[in-house]
Amino acid sequence: MTALAAAPGGGARATTREDWLDVALALLARRGAGAVSVLTLSERLGVSRSSFYWHFRSREGLFDALLERWDARNTRSIVRQAEAEAATITESVCNVFRCWVNPALFSPRLDVAVRAWARASDTARARLDAADRERTAAIEAMFARHGFAPDDAMVRARVLYTMQIGYYALDMREPIAARLALAPRYLETFTGVKPRDQEVAALRAYALAHAAVQDFEDPS
Amino acid sequence: MTALAAAPGGGARATTREDWLDVALALLARRGAGAVSVLTLSERLGVSRSSFYWHFRSREGLFDALLERWDARNTRSIVRQAEAEAATITESVCNVFRCWVNPALFSPRLDVAVRAWARASDTARARLDAADRERTAAIEAMFARHGFAPDDAMVRARVLYTMQIGYYALDMREPIAARLALAPRYLETFTGVKPRDQEVAALRAYALAHAAVQDFEDPS
């Protein structure tokens, strides 16, 4: 997706719609909506600007597709993780927690960027609200499955989800070790149950395996 | 600040630096950084665009001043509320809670907008991080004063502050009554102590007195 031959004509590998979306998503996540210009995208793809208009009707069309993909990836991941089977509530929360730490499941920066951009657009706002409702509903159901009373499940789901969004909105820059040290306490805050050593160890192992990626800042 | 006579020359009331900042802050909070253009501001003030450059060196200079005022208002409010005297931890948390519900103390939309914008700028980012550290430190100290162990205070401060930021990042639109119904449960999550009826009643009264403002959407 990055190193395309810039030969004129379709001789070399041509860009696909997906390529444009990839670059746009990365740019949106790192530099915000304002930085997503057709020119910038085409330069990153090593391709002419007009190529863009073959794949997309307009810049707005790109953002529509962007929102679609954001929803499909980020929201789906959360829902799937919340619905995963687990013996204890702590284990369930850890499942959701995997979204926060594994870039393959969830892109925090993208989520924040989409949120910041969608605030201006009414149609995007509606979609965003729907996504948030879907996410919290899934987490709420997760708590309910583990026997929490309806409104208790609701508050716990909100605390969990809202706090995580806030964490990314703050965009704290602290080493993974510092974050992990607090994990057991956070878990207990969410579940109301003291996590077992075995559960904490599993979470720590998973986090360490994936979070290294987020400790680097790409200069793009 | 809104109805300025547009008479040529300084004959009528002239705009002040504060006027520009007021309008810019309002616009930033409601439409995001991209919407804050010199032209838009001047139109809202009923004044020529070039007037802007008498008050500010450049558009960037405006944003510097904006950040300054945002910090002075929003951050100061939180710190002051966190440092206010209170008999119980619940009461202390309620004090901070006043920021979230009283527009005179804290502007959530502005906070979110500044956050979204500052992400792109390095200097603004540094300032933002400093503000967040100051806020959480004040809340952490608040918990510590009520006898919480150091790292317990730290986690509780983070849960409280991070969750609130997340709440505004989500920008949930729900009636004040629904929010208030959950307030006691949230309080207990933050403090670990069941709030007394009297404390809940005081919080509810305060919230009802101020939150009506936020139930309206201004069309600007």
Add this chain to the structure above:
DNA sequence: GGCCGTCTAGACACCCTTGTCCAGTCCCGC
């Protein structure tokens, strides 16, 4: 009254961006 400092309007140059148009190049099926 004269003058200076404050404040404003309008014109201008310049840049960046979007969206369109057209000529042209390549792959692929026939």
Add this chain to the structure above:
DNA sequence: GCGGGACTGGACAAGGGTGTCTAGACGGCC
């Protein structure tokens, strides 16, 4: 081999943004 569809490059117009410059109006101070 060839013709059409997929795909790209460069030129173009139009709009909106910033920042500068100049001419000038007004209030207050001397």
